[in-house]
Amino acid sequence: MFDLQKFWDYFNEQMRQEYNEVAYNAWFKNTKPISYNKETGELVIAVKNPIAKGYWETNLSTKLIQTAYAYGNFEVLPVFEIDGEESPERFKAPEPPKKVPAKSTPVASDFITKDLQLNDKYTFDTFVQGEGNKLAEGAALAVADSPGSFYNPLFIFGGVGLGKTHLMQAIGHQMLKERPNAKVVYIQSETFVNDFINSIKNKTQDEFREKYRTADLLLVDDIQFFAKKEGIQEEFFHTFETLYNDQKQIVMTSDRLPTEIPDLSERLVSRFAWGLQVEITPPDLETRIAILRKKAESDGLRIDDQTLDYIASQVSTNIRELEGALVKVQAHATIEKADINVNLARDALTDLKLVQKSRGIQIPKIQEVVANYFQTTVSELKGKKRVRQIVVPRQIAMYLARELTDASLPKIGQEFGGKDHTTVMHAYEKIEKDVRTDSEIKNAIYELRQMLEH
Numbered sequence: 001m002f003d004l005q006k007f008w009d010y011f012n013e014q015m016r017q018e019y020n021e022v023a024y025n026a027w028f029k030n031t032k033p034i035s036y037n038k039e040t041g042e043l044v045i046a047v048k049n050p051i052a053k054g055y056w057e058t059n060l061s062t063k064l065i066q067t068a069y070a071y072g073n074f075e076v077l078p079v080f081e082i083d084g085e086e087s088p089e090r091f092k093a094p095e096p097p098k099k100v101p102a103k104s105t106p107v108a109s110d111f112i113t114k115d116l117q118l119n120d121k122y123t124f125d126t127f128v129q130g131e132g133n134k135l136a137e138g139a140a141l142a143v144a145d146s147p148g149s150f151y152n153p154l155f156i157f158g159g160v161g162l163g164k165t166h167l168m169q170a171i172g173h174q175m176l177k178e179r180p181n182a183k184v185v186y187i188q189s190e191t192f193v194n195d196f197i198n199s200i201k202n203k204t205q206d207e208f209r210e211k212y213r214t215a216d217l218l219l220v221d222d223i224q225f226f227a228k229k230e231g232i233q234e235e236f237f238h239t240f241e242t243l244y245n246d247q248k249q250i251v252m253t254s255d256r257l258p259t260e261i262p263d264l265s266e267r268l269v270s271r272f273a274w275g276l277q278v279e280i281t282p283p284d285l286e287t288r289i290a291i292l293r294k295k296a297e298s299d300g301l302r303i304d305d306q307t308l309d310y311i312a313s314q315v316s317t318n319i320r321e322l323e324g325a326l327v328k329v330q331a332h333a334t335i336e337k338a339d340i341n342v343n344l345a346r347d348a349l350t351d352l353k354l355v356q357k358s359r360g361i362q363i364p365k366i367q368e369v370v371a372n373y374f375q376t377t378v379s380e381l382k383g384k385k386r387v388r389q390i391v392v393p394r395q396i397a398m399y400l401a402r403e404l405t406d407a408s409l410p411k412i413g414q415e416f417g418g419k420d421h422t423t424v425m426h427a428y429e430k431i432e433k434d435v436r437t438d439s440e441i442k443n444a445i446y447e448l449r450q451m452l453e454h
């Protein structure tokens with residue numbers, strides 16, 4: 001007989017031994033079991049917010065299954081439900097945070113003026129929320145609200161140019177706004193490496209340690225550069241321990257998860273898992289447009305929706321490049337002394353297009369490759385059949401036609417047996433969304449792109 005409460009107490013006891021107090025409070029305190037279904041093994045657990053849900057799914061599901069098995073050969077299938085009304089964009093810490101006393105020694109402000117290089121533009125106000133970054137933004141806001149109390153360390157990971165540095169620095173700005181004397185240290189991980197090497201050369205290790213181990217908030221960017229550097233990792237471990245034990249907040253970014261950083265020491269990997277690891281994924285079209293709109297507004301540019309849509313559809317995976325595209329369009333308008341519109345944007349971005357065109361990708365080629373890949377035929381892709389085996393490949397082919405060629409929506413529609421441009425747009429948006437949520441579609445797109453581009 002499976003007694004849910006008893007099992008839950010047992011599991012919590014195990015976890016209490018594995019986690020330290022702060023992490024335990026963050027992840028276990030406000031989590032409770034709701035029901036267990038004997039027949040299906042479904043074990044429903046209520047968690048406080050989407051961040052906790054993600055954490056449990058990634059880090060604790062397997063532990064739960066294993067513990068239930070060890071406890072009494074029970075097979076459980078954990079399902080997590082969000083309990084409560086927390087706003088999706090702003091996740092509060094689970095309990096009132098312990099206040100960290102403000103630090104205001106002269107040394108602290110000295111360091112701020114000498115070392116701190118936060119970009120003025122990287123604040124929460126200028127950050128645009130979208131599907132791919134909302135969890136990370138929520139976590140960053142929670143950390144800025146109660147640094148050192150929960151979600152410590154915060155580990156933000158994801159591809160190039162997706163806003164990791166921006167969010168991390170926004171936390172720094174927020175802390176300084178509330179506590180101007182706080183010691184916020186922002187560094188690229190290479191700086192930490194260089195500082196450390198220099199401190200050994202110049203015998204200034206004490207100063208080195210003072211610099212990092214007295215921070216109220218330590219922000220370390222691109223920590224993947226610690227890969228394979230044993231000495232540095234050892235030093236960082238001690239920095240981490242000191243700050244963590246003093247309830248000082250640590251935020252790190254990386255292009256990948258700690259477990260995927262080559263030769264990152266076990267103890268760092270496990271320390272990093274005490275807090276929260278959140279991913280930023282590439283923005284969808286709507287978010288890209290919103291980012292461009294915000295940027296245009298702050299630069300005092302007037303750009304109509306159609307043009308924003310055009311620019312946003314040209315760059316899909318890197319926000320830095322997206323911003324670069326806008327700068328190009330702006331420069332082109334200045335040179336030509338013309339207003340910004342779709343035609344001008346098209347001209348300005350021909351380079352981007354030329355890269356794609358030089359690959360020589362044509363719609364018939366895309367249709368052929370997609371048809372082969374899904375073992376169907378080009379005429380089925382162009383046809384009207386509405387069975388799933390054909391609809392999905394057809395939508396994928398339309399999506400790739402829009403991504404990889406210069407063809408307009410009506411032109412693509414024409415190439416697919418005379419379909420309306422709204423059908424193409426719908427297909428594009430559908431696949432763009434699926435790429436994020438459906439790993440099969442994501443893989444298919446990845447493989448098809450490889451076949452077409454190389």
Ligand SMILES: Nc1ncnc2c1ncn2[C@@H]1O[C@H](COP(=O)(O)OP(=O)(O)OP(=O)(O)O)[C@@H](O)[C@H]1O
Binds near residue numbers: 122126127253319
């Ligand atoms: N959601 C967003 N809203 C507004 N601007 C954004 C957003 N995401 C990214 N940006 C902008 O995109 C540019 C690149 O972002 P950032 O440097 O933070 O990326 P990153 O993920 O740290 O990249 P890297 O991996 O190269 O370090 C910055 O100018 C940043 O302000």
